[in-house]
Amino acid sequence: MEKVIIVEGLSDKKRVKNIISEPIEIICTNGTISLTRMDELIEELDGKDLYILVDADASGEKLRKQFKREFPLARHIYIDRTYKEVATAPYAHLASILLRANININSEFLKKG
Numbered sequence: 673m674e675k676v677i678i679v680e681g682l683s684d685k686k687r688v689k690n691i692i693s694e695p696i697e698i699i700c701t702n703g704t705i706s707l708t709r710m711d712e713l714i715e716e717l718d719g720k721d722l723y724i725l726v727d728a729d730a731s732g733e734k735l736r737k738q739f740k741r742e743f744p745l746a747r748h749i750y751i752d753r754t755y756k757e758v759a760t761a762p763y764a765h766l767a768s769i770l771l772r773a774n775i776n777i778n779s780e781f782l783k784k785g
Contacts, residue, residue: 673719673720673721674697674720674721675694675696675697675720675721675722675723675775676696676697676698676699676717676720676721676722676723677692677696677697677698677699677723677724677725677749677775678698678699678701678713678722678723678724678725678726678739678746679698679699679700679701679725679726679758680700680701680702680703680726680727680731680732680735680758681700681702681703681758681759682700682702683759684700684725684727684757684758684759685698685700687758687759687761687763687766688725688758688766688770690763690778690781691763691766691767691770691777691778691781692770692775692776692777692778693776693777693778694775694776696775699713701735703731703735704731704735705735705738710738710742713742714742714743717743721747722743722745722746722747723746723747723748723749723773723775724736724739724743724746724747724748724749725749725751725758725770726758727751727756727757727758728750728751728752728753728755728756728757729756729757736748747773749769749770749773750769751765751766751769752765763781764781764782764783766781767779767781767782768782
């Protein structure tokens with residue numbers, strides 16, 4: 673099954689893309705998502721293995737709630753609250769949470785800070 677990760681921003685996408693070692697589509701919401709875009713995603717992502725990785729802040733939580741409603745089967749990946757943002761979380765932390773979600777990663781990132 674094809675895997676898709678939803679992130680908030682372009683910097684999140686770049687950071688995650690560096691870590692993963694399997695072909696996974698990464699979609700940016702740019703922080704918010706319109707009803708039209710959500711409807712498009714519902715069609716686009718039907719039958720795909722969906723992962724939600726958003727910031728540990730108010731806008732990230734709002735987005736996560738929207739995705740929980742529209743995609744009840746999506747897997748939610750949480751970063752440690754102390755890092756707040758996916759884009760600034762240490763590579764090793766992101767690598768370990770992605771690995772726990774059964775996403776293949778470049779193992780060199782488990783050692784990096």
